[in-house]
Amino acid sequence: MGQHGDRAREALLDSAEELFARHGIDVVSNRSIAEHAGSANHSAVAYHFGGREGLLQALLARGRDDMNRRRAELVEALPERPGLGDVVAAHILPWTEHLESLPVPSWRARFLFQVSSIPSGAESLEASTVRSDQLEEVLTASLDELRDIPDSVLRGRARLLGGMVLGICANFEAQVEDGTARGSWLTVGYFLIDAATGLLSAPVTHPTDFITLDPPSAFAL
Structure with a gap:
């Protein structure tokens, strides 16, 4: 060209x-x-x-190859028996590191949040990801913290994280632009890691059927 x-x-x-x-x-x-x-x-x-x-x-596709390479590095560095927080960190940190690398103002998180808010956009977002890079694919009962969590609940919770991560990052990106941000993308990343780890490993207190429905989007940043 x-x-x-x-x-x-x-x-x-x-x-x-x-x-x-x-x-x-x-x-x-x-x-x-x-x-x-x-x-x-x-x-x-x-x-x-x-x-x-x-x-x-x-x-x-913007930034996806770099994030996938970074994610592969973090996954390769995981201990033989990683904890849930280690696995979650390997998937979230490449995303927040990528956002930190962008010029200010950046629009990436807010753009993806807008994409995820419409049905056709959510489908495009999920179709654009590599299945093996989705967090829900690596969450199994082999992780000690998830031993008592049914697979269907894990899949539903992993997908629920997509909206949480995008929403928080979109909000912080706007705060960075207008100068009101407190903390850094690194602190955002670890806040999300802690929140995601807690959400995924929370006890199941009541049986539910709604999670058998396909959620609107997957967590695959």
Whole structure:
């Protein structure tokens, strides 16, 4: 495509990520994305990405390879018998480290939160992930803290974490932008690790059937 084409493509991604984060996915037009990126070509999204879905998939892929490499490093470094907190940390820290690496203001967490809030977006978010990288795939009764938690409950809780993590990170990202943030992305990461570990290992006090339904999104950052 050449350097000019690469720069134009990145400008469109930056523009779309910001506008989607600010206003939502469905209300932002391809034309407004092109104009915000400084392009006179109102068909730039179709030219560079083949259309709306291609643009969304390109946005969802941003940073994913780096996070997967970092996650693989942390998983490789786990002890032979890791605790639940160790496993959760290996999945959450690559995400908060990635957010910390972005320029201020960044829009990544708020964009993904917007994506997860609409049915079509949630499907795209889950489809864009590699199944082996999802936290729910590595949570098993082999972890001592989860020995008494039924598999169906574990799967439901792991999926519930998606909304919690995205919501907290989107809120902190906004606070970083307006200068009101307290703490750092590192402290956010460990807050989420502690909260997720507690949620996953909490005792099951009453049988339930609702978790047999497919939750709206998975935790797969």
